[in-house]
Amino acid sequence: MPQAPPTTDPRARLTELARPPMRADARRNYEALLDAADEIFSRRGPDAPLDEIARRAGVGNATLYRHFPSRRDLLVAICIGDVEALCALGNRLQRHPGAGEALTKWLRAYIKHVSSKRGLPAAFTTGRREDSEFVSACHAAINATGSALLKKAQDADEIRDDVNIVELIALVNAIAIATESQGLREANRLLGLVIGGIGR
């Protein structure tokens, strides 16, 4: 007899993974690495040497590698707060009177968060099989949140039926990538075009 299926909400699963139980010294190192990564990435870009981040955090480089097996894990970890904020916002927007407007508000918030850190949109582009469980859990939480908003908007006949959340988020990520050097205003312009295209 197999285990009970994981009926857990993706957002709850994410919170679990984001805060694994750790010995006190390990936790200190973990936090120091996040702080260091946040600073170094924002100053030197997403390709900054990982050794520099470890040095800045005052830990050995192997410690970094243990906590964050891939660069992408680290990139995603430093914005876990943004992901959780987006999920929370999505939940609140469920009760928004206009379902179509709720979706577009959330998409604008999404692009704002994801554009706030260099290299993040690329890290968020979904569908890599090699992604760690942690990164996959982020995608799953975002998808679950966006999916609920999209479905409501489609049920209200405000958004075309032949749009799905995976491609919609892929497109928004694409916009963030394309406008990375130009800023949020430009990203919002392009998002406006897309929103115009999916309405009905």
Add this chain to the structure above:
Amino acid sequence: MPQAPPTTDPRARLTELARPPMRADARRNYEALLDAADEIFSRRGPDAPLDEIARRAGVGNATLYRHFPSRRDLLVAICIGDVEALCALGNRLQRHPGAGEALTKWLRAYIKHVSSKRGLPAAFTTGRREDSEFVSACHAAINATGSALLKKAQDADEIRDDVNIVELIALVNAIAIATESQGLREANRLLGLVIGGIGR
């Protein structure tokens, strides 16, 4: 008195840069490097070691570096034929009866070409200041071609006036990046949404 300004057509400039005069042995090496890069990149992806490409081409690694100062130069060089084909297609489409349809046909051809080689969409994302003259010339030729089609479609009132070619191409590149692992069909679906959004 300054030199006469470079009134040259961007497409002519590109053809110049793509076929620089070379000694016979240099040209042989150049071609061998292109062949090797094409094969290695398509088999091992756009991050394949450059040394392997040089070895496969039967030349020293420094020779590769001389001909193609950056990885991006090499990536772009192997698809110079695609760029020229797109420019030629754009010219032909100028005489297409429906100006809006001509633009969308060209955009679909663009995404097809650019999706055909892994890593190419990223190499085509414009606006890097560090780009070589060769890569810039490619962008300029594409922009000139797309710009003419867009302007005609806007003059015919088939496309909204507040869209410019730079952002439109950036968006199409981004779509190609976001759907790289999913294939051309998915890219075309997303392009459809954008085209719906820019119409009027």
Add this chain to the structure above:
DNA sequence: ACCTGAACACCGTTCAAGT
């Protein structure tokens, strides 16, 4: 259980010597 830093492997880049 977790950490450390040195060792290793890999790859891009440069350069002195060659044709």
Add this chain to the structure above:
DNA sequence: ACCTGAACACCGTTCAAGT
């Protein structure tokens, strides 16, 4: 004028030894 391959520098990854 162009080519070569070795030397160098850099960085990600692993591992034996330590707490």
